[in-house]
Amino acid sequence: MSAPEDAARVPFDGMVRTRVDPALPSEGYRLTVGADGVEIVGGDEAGVFWGRQTLRQLLGPDAFRRAGSATGELPQVVVEDAPRFRWRGFMLDVARHFTPKSGVLRYIDLIAAHKLNVLHLHLTDDQGWRVEIKRYPRLTEVGSSRRRTKLGHGRPERWDERPHGGFFTQDDLREIVAYAAERHITVVPEIDLPGHMQAAIAAYPELGNTDVIDTAALEVKTDWGVNPHVLNAEEATLRFLEGVLEEVLDIFPSRFVHVGGDECPKDEWKASPSAQARIRELGVGDEDGLQSWIIRHFDRWLAERGRRLVGWDEILEGGLAEGATVMSWRGRDGGVTAAEAGHDVVMCPMQEVYLDHRQSDHPDEPVPFGWIETLRDVYAFDPVPPKLAGTGHAARVLGAQANMWTEQTENQQRIDYMVFPRLAAFAEAVWSPSEGRDYDDFERRMRAEHYARLDAMGVDYRRPDGPLPYQQRPGILGRPYTSPKYGES
Known part of the structure; x- marks a missing residue:
């Protein structure tokens, strides 16, 4: 301003x-x-x-x-x-690398200063379980620590051999929720299922597909990528997850509860006699139908408790649960399909607002991953896909969020570098009307005013001319994408 x-x-x-x-x-x-x-x-x-x-x-x-x-x-x-959208969100992945309570409170202040009103906490994943569940103490006793961490991508592999861990107590999370509420920010928790659950299976092996693999031999995952080890679909596992979610609901008053639903390979279910018997018992046809049945179960379970399920766009596969809200991350198509089917949508396409993706093709860009998403690119983002613009379905777009995954960001400085200044561009994109937005004017205001504000708040942002020497990570290979972005040819 x-x-x-x-x-x-x-x-x-x-x-x-x-x-x-x-x-x-x-x-x-x-x-x-x-x-x-x-x-x-x-x-x-x-x-x-x-x-x-x-x-x-x-x-x-x-x-x-x-x-x-x-x-x-x-x-x-x-x-x-007044804001254009009612969901103006930022997702922080605290599972891959743990951000302690003080860091989360700091980010609440940062997003409040940018008039964002949703903090989505990715609390669980293969590489770590970060929320205390009192009835299942091994989730944090075992699942919150891994013995080492993969550095970068490619060959030769490099490892940080130090153990990594940490978790939030329930009182920590209640403090985070209260602190955010004072700043008119809603904290949306995510418990990812039925995939991305190796940390939970390492703690409670009976949750996995024990008739296919030796789940007792699994440890908290130390590297990255889509993981084949997923939950089984037995009634006992559903009761376990309901027990987890009961405690989550007691901590988080948010109407929306995120259950993930993404990147769930079906190979173990295909090989599992128990999973195949379950598919026949439920009459859901195939493995996609089984995943859809699990999501539908929790959609109903949450609705009975006055909450709404939100999940990544894979929850469209096999049929979408009646009350589900879709986070469209693999592009815009999932959001279009969901909105046209009468479902609410939060747009977060990875090609446009994934802040773990590289910011330039600068040779010193640290651990370059994904597509190039410059400050200008993020500023140009419009949450309403062109296919929905001007139609009655556009109102189904609740808004958007920028996502920060932390595989390669091991501390606050590294997160700051990837998030800022692009989050400032995103904040303007979701608050202001799309008409009349002028990137050159935005960049002028950044240089004249906003970089100084970020300095005052102690943000270790990426400078306009590239990384400072200490922000570089020489020798740690990234995985830059060379395929076209969504909509490019």
């Missing part, structure tokens, strides 16, 4: 008059700076809060320091604003 250069300036003593006016849009606000002081009117309390973020922007970079000044001079302006 910037003010006209010729706007008259008035002193600000830190006092702000606030009120709620339901005539304004939800999360919308009107900020008035005049000779008689500052007033923020919000359509609701969230709108008042977002108005305060704009006031911080007008005050200058020091207002973003934890001990920064809340006084100074302000331009006389009237700002009326």
Whole structure:
């Protein structure tokens, strides 16, 4: 946010008059700076809060320091604003590399400053289980630590031989949820199933396909990629997962609960006499039908408790559960299919808003992975796919989120480098109308104002000219994608 250069300036003593006016849009606000002081009117309390973020922007970079000044001079302006989408999200993967509570609280402050309102926590995966479940203590006793970690991709393989681990207690997570709520951010938990569950199987081998492999020999996964070891579909396993989710629901009040549903290879089910018998018993036809049945089960289970299931777009395979919301990550097509079928959609295509993907073809880009997604590319992102634009189905797009997977980001500095400044571009893309957005103006504002704000907040972002020497990772090979992006030829 910037003010006209010729706007008259008035002193600000830190006092702000606030009120709620339901005539304004939800999360919308009107900020008035005049000779008689500052007033923020919000359509609701969230709108008042977002108005305060704009006031911080007008005050200058020091207002973003934890001990920064809340006084100074302000331009006389009237700002009326409201978000385009109600789901403006950021996903942080705390499973592959654990981010401790202090780091998550810090990211809540960062996304709040950018007017994002959803934090999606990817809490479980093959490489680590990060949420305390009291009735199943081995999930964290065993599943939260791995003995070593793969570095990069390719040959020769390189390893960090240090054990890696960590998890959140339930009290930690309640603190995170409360801290986010004070900033009008909803925390959406993800417990990924029936794939991406090797950490859980390592802790409780009976959850795996014991008639196909020796699940007792499995350890928490130490490398990356799609994993063949998935849950079985027995009733006892469903009861186990319901027990996990009961405790998750007690921690997280979010209406939406993410159950993953992605990258579930069917090879073990195809080879398993128990899985084949289960398919016949349920009458679901094949392995895709079995996965769909599991997702439908938890869709109903969550609905009975007043919650809504959300999952990655693979949950479309075999038929979509009635109340499910789809996160479209493999491109835009899953979101289009789901919206046209009457399902809500959150757009997060990996070709456009996966922040673990490389930011340039700069030779010093650290551990280059995926497609090039520049600051300009992210700024150009529009959550409404062209096939839905102008149709009645467009309203099914709740919004979008940017996803940060952490296979190659082992600490806060590395996450900062990949996330910023691209998350600032994403935030503007999901808040502002698509018409009239001007990248050159955005880049000017970044250089004139916003990089200084990121500096004040202590963000170790990627500089416009490329990585600084300490941000590089020489010798650790990446896996850059050379195939065309979605929609390119």
